[in-house]
Amino acid sequence: MKIDPTSKSDLSAQIAKSIRDAIISGDMIVDERLPSESELADQFDVSRPTVREALKRLAAQNLIRTQRGATGGAFVRRLSYDEARAQHVTTSTLLLSMNAVDFQTACEARYALERACAPLSAQRRTPDHLATMRAEIHRQSQPGLSDEGFCDSDVAFHRALVDGAGNPVLSYQLGGAVEAMQPLMNMITFTQRNRDRIVELHTAIANAIEANRPHDADAALSELTAYTLTLGEQVMAARVARKG
Amino acid sequence: MKIDPTSKSDLSAQIAKSIRDAIISGDMIVDERLPSESELADQFDVSRPTVREALKRLAAQNLIRTQRGATGGAFVRRLSYDEARAQHVTTSTLLLSMNAVDFQTACEARYALERACAPLSAQRRTPDHLATMRAEIHRQSQPGLSDEGFCDSDVAFHRALVDGAGNPVLSYQLGGAVEAMQPLMNMITFTQRNRDRIVELHTAIANAIEANRPHDADAALSELTAYTLTLGEQVMAARVARKG
DNA sequence: GTGAAAATTAATGTCAGACAATTGAGAGCC
DNA sequence: GGCTCTCAATTGTCTGACATTAATTTTCAC
Structure with missing residues (x-):
């Protein structure tokens, strides 16, 4: 996955959009686990704080939930x-x-x-x-x-x-x-x-x-x-x- | 401003809620400038990345807009x-x-x-x-x-x-x-x-x-x-x- | 004196690395 | 078999630094 560096918007906004599109289009289904923050950082070629900002944007829209711990991570959330x-x-x-x-x-x-x-x-x-x-x-x-x-x-x-x-x-x-x-x-x-x-x-x-x-x-x-x-x-x- | 450290939720979520409440209640009016990220970090006694995560949550809900540069910052946004x-x-x-x-x-x-x-x-x-x-x-x-x-x-x-x-x-x-x-x-x-x-x-x-x-x-x-x-x-x- | 160019400054955007906290899983013991 | 204990993976948070942007101020040639 790549991000357009010439775009005017923030990296975190682009990453959030990319993931949001994947969820809306059905590429990611409910309760599916996203890659870990470190993996996402590697995939998008950005730092972890930037990934985290993107994930917080999605969390604010109730699109994902996060869990700490060994089997934790970010999961696609069913919007009730x-x-x-x-x-x-x-x-x-x-x-x-x-x-x-x-x-x-x-x-x-x-x-x-x-x-x-x-x-x-x-x-x-x-x-x-x-x-x-x-x-x-x-x-x-x-x-x-x-x-x-x-x-x-x-x-x-x-x-x-x-x-x-x-x-x-x-x-x-x-x-x-x-x-x-x-x-x-x-x-x-x-x-x-x-x-x-x-x-x-x-x-x-x-x-x-x-x-x-x-x-x-x-x-x-x-x-x-x-x-x-x-x-x-x-x-x-x-x-x-x-x-x- | 203080944040409850015993609460179960993330600091960034608490800070976002605190600012969101201020906007909804009318304490902050449209186009008003929020304190800078560093100032907010001091006020809430957290680090700047944590404040930034909170601001990104608000940005995801179209509650604020941010501007870079000397006179920049985060501003309460009029929801169109x-x-x-x-x-x-x-x-x-x-x-x-x-x-x-x-x-x-x-x-x-x-x-x-x-x-x-x-x-x-x-x-x-x-x-x-x-x-x-x-x-x-x-x-x-x-x-x-x-x-x-x-x-x-x-x-x-x-x-x-x-x-x-x-x-x-x-x-x-x-x-x-x-x-x-x-x-x-x-x-x-x-x-x-x-x-x-x-x-x-x-x-x-x-x-x-x-x-x-x-x-x-x-x-x-x-x-x-x-x-x-x-x-x-x-x-x-x-x-x-x-x-x- | 005036206008344009350059430095200053204040803010957000991004990065790297570290440590803390949490939690499931598996090893080891009884 | 069941219990505990350790471990490893992951998110949560912090520190400090540098890059980028854009308004303001200063400088300096004219």
Whole structure:
């Protein structure tokens, strides 16, 4: 294996790319062991620290895991749904916080995605999913619940709704999106929101899911969208009023 | 700043986490310069190579960029939509290829997501989006087009549909999903598919988007979903037949 | 005085070699 | 056979050095 010395990018970036390509293309399979750091250093004709930097890049993307000891080394790692979702949440959170996304855009995206899986959830949710939704609704109606607790419960409720569709790929995609956006939306709206109203809408959603009435679920989600948007506008108006 | 020496994880992982938290929490803002590697080494009481491994981890997640030279260093990087989507595509591709996702599940997730934004696209698409869709349809109907070219065009068509919703957050979420799944689906189905049929369905979608008829767009996408699922079943049947 | 060339400097990028820590495997003993 | 002990392989970390890059400052010819 060779590395292009005329390339502008770092050696460690090139080596990481080379190995990443091998993994993505299927040349290396899950749990396969990579050559040791010394061997890689020889193969790529670089020093061991450079190889290590490359391996750390891959580790940061959950592509490999490393083990110390005699039979240790770096191994191709199976990316689990949970890890993938965690990565998705991190990326989405950063994207939103760094790009001044306006509230309406985030809100629209979040509910558009969620409504995509509500019909499937109505059709296939297990009693477990439904029980989780009911439990979270109950938690949300406790007066002593903190704002953080309410937000967590909100995320858990919507996650149960998404998981109810019984499609892990969908759960990964939407779960990541909802988990990233819900806290941001709660941070904006918690000053203005009426918990009773949200509990009411959540109950409507749960009822529709329980009765396998996709259309009702969609309608309830529409109302929740509209209510959230209204909250956003109220917060904006309050901010303008304070400044003026 | 200090690092817990009793923790099981690597020093470089701990340092990376510490800096990452500072960025996510907003303690460090975009384009802010991190201390130099030597300074970080002093602050965390580790050697420079260890700091460098930590920085490479962050670079792999597009959280920082580095610059050489006198005024160089590591800077907090603004995560762009394109980079975020690229990361999302990479993660999704890996997840799908490593977890033996069955065709039906992937197909269902992909079209559920796409149908979520079709109504918005019908309402808001610009002439540009429509022109892109028409151009890709035309390209797909050229007899000389290679399988790879057809797949690329397919992705471009669906991406235009998603972008037509005019919501960058939605484009990031769905674009990533579609771009990751479409090639996999094409890889499976290209032996069986009928290009004319796909062009026909794409045209129906474009017509519905042009006429702002969300319901028609949804129906056409449903048909495309059903057709794709049929293809998947045919491929499976063919495989069984070969083996038996 | 001014402008271009050269030295300075501060930072990342890379290398070589060493030692520490961990862990599985096999030898040796009972 | 089962237990312990040593050993060897591998990753984790450190030290110190040099190379490379690029902005800044200085020098010096004009």
